[in-house]
Amino acid sequence: EIVMTQSPATLSVSPGERATLSCRASQSVSVNLAWYQQKPGQAPRLLIYGASTRATGIPARFSGSGSGTEFTLTISSLQSEDFAVYYCQQYNNWPRALTFGGGTKVEIK
């Protein structure tokens, strides 16, 4: 099973600042990496797939980068609605297991 590790566990950021979230895979997943946002009490929402392609309706302040084992989600200027938990997910070895990272909580500083 491919293990996904996210860091940091919690990121404290002021509104308007840039946030950089990391996701590392235990083996190469090429660019088969997605990012999700989850707000309290809500279902997750797909933000990024293919490591860097924004999903429909996702603002341009969200960007993804990376390949192989190292990935980054960047939120260029944090808005109040962006404070949430973010998860990465690999889908490189489908139809074997799909795996998520443990999440990064972005909180208000």
Add this chain to the structure above:
Amino acid sequence: EVQLLESGGGLVQPGGSLRLSCAASGFTFPAYGMSWVRQAPGKGLEWVSTVSGSGDNTYYTDSVKGRFTISRDNSKNTLYLRMNSLRAEDTAVYYCAKSVASTFDSWGQGTLVTVSS
């Protein structure tokens, strides 16, 4: 607009069974794989199972193989998850999700399954 509405969750004793349903609308249901993803209280996301658009192919995470069965009724636009031999560690919110290229591009609001005596 894609809508996914789960139902069937509740409290069940260890060893018991439950069937979850997910009613889908707003898209061509048979054209897409569908999945269940769960989230234990205060924890992260865990993929559980996926079924192909036709229903012919099913996939499971190791911890539920032999206990859970995913299925779909394309005439009713409905996804199911039959859960047998439930354990305390199966306690979670279960989300129904529309699958596109092994990502999850639309999610329901979830249904809570609690396994406890």
